[in-house]
Amino acid sequence: MQRFSHLFSPLTMGNAHLNNRIIMAPLTRLRAIEPGDVPGPFAAEYYAQRAEAGLIITEATQISFQAKGYAGAPGLHTDEQQAAWAKIVAAVHAKGGKIAVQLWHTGLVSHSSLQPEERAPISASAVTGLHVRTSLRNAQGQTYRAETTPPREATIQDINNVVADYAAATRRAREAGFDFIEIHAAHGYLLSQFWAEVINHRTDGYGGNREKRAKLMLEVIDACVAAWDKNHIGIRISPLGAFNGVDFGYHEDDTVWLAAQINLRGIAYLHLSEPDWAGGKPLTPAFRQRLRETFQQAIITAGGYTAEKAEQVIEAGYADAVAFGRAFIGNPDLVNRFAIGAPLQHFNEATCYGGGAEGYTDYPTWPSKQTDQ
Ligand code: PHB
Secondary structure, three states: OOOOOOOOOOEEEOOEEEOOOEEEOOOOOOOOEOOOOEOOOOHHHHHHHOOOOOEEEEEEEEOOOOOOOOOOOOEOOOHHHHHHHHHHHHHHHHOOOOEEEEEEOOOOOOOHHHOHHHOOOEEOOOOOOOOOEEEEEOOOOOEEEEEOOOOEEOOHHHHHHHHHHHHHHHHHHHHHOOOEEEEEOOOOOHHHHHHOOOOOOOOOOOOOOHHHHOHHHHHHHHHHHHHOOHHHEEEEEOOOOEEOOEEOOOOHHHHHHHHHHHHHOOOOEEEEEOHHHHOOOOOOHHHHHHHHHHOOOEEEEEOOOOHHHHHHHHHOOOOOEEEEOHHHHHOOOHHHHHHHOOOOOOOOHHHOOOOOOOOOOOOOOOOOOOOOO
16 A cells, blocks of 8 residues: 555646656756856756656756856756756656756845856845855865855846746746746745845835735746746745845735735746745644635645655645655655655765765665555
8 A cells, every 4th residue: 555645646737747746846956067057967867866756846047147146056048058958858758757947046145256247146125234155166166155245236127137038948948848947936036035025125116015026026927927838837935934044024914915926827836945944933734724725726845844744734735745855865766765665865965066976866776666556
């Protein structure tokens, strides 16, 4: 008998049929080739090893050179990047998997050394004193942590470019064969910066009340839907959390309102990154219920889940699928390990970011495989 009957039941999301509800969460691994931000030589193998997931969501991927905030993060805005992603998608599909690309603009979580013409990164406002950190590469190509450089306030032209760049990256994702794009509106990156009162001090149409602070995010959704269609679009938000050194406050009502606006677009899924992932308070059952009642398509949730807890949250009806991040780093065969009750392997933090195959494609699978029963 199947151990986790909910986790292992299929799910139709948008037009796609997922074999199970165990999702690989987006994981930044910083192994892209520079210059050019092209996915690295081991990425196809890395993702294909994890193709048993109901859906793989890739590492966060830039929509433009300006969107870059971490040395070694890939993009999907040049032909070379698109060709590399197409090979990755083909490798996952060849193993029967499904794959979404997570598209981001990091906004102020960046460094002028990564920016075109070494300009200041953009954000909603030119906030200072946040002490946010990012990752850079040294002359030997090794990843190290560094404080971000102060942002400038995005102009209307910058904002229009962000919307257009999201649409262009969505078209490239469709051409590369992806099953979905996921808009990264979580964790204090650009769309989350516009949404956050602590960062957005604008007095134009993109700042002020919640309608205005959500305007950019909703324009991006609409542009992505227009560039592909609603069934291939998802979005990730991180309600109620503190991320990247900034406390975004506790606004349940605003989050439910935002979920309702997203729901109006009819997109395939809403992906929640829960606050306890980053040390915040867990979501309450009442709040989960409000989100469930508000958003009619699939809900994916994530944040330090075990298989048992995931099974419960699906059984309770709060989510349709659960994404696992760190567990997928050290366990390429996480799905099979859940199925047979095998122990999980911890991953090595020293080889998480940057580098090559070590700590990336060399994690072993469990000796035995689930047998059909
Ligand atoms: C990270 O590199 O730690 C990271 C990147 C993107 C996220 C969250 C964390 O959304």
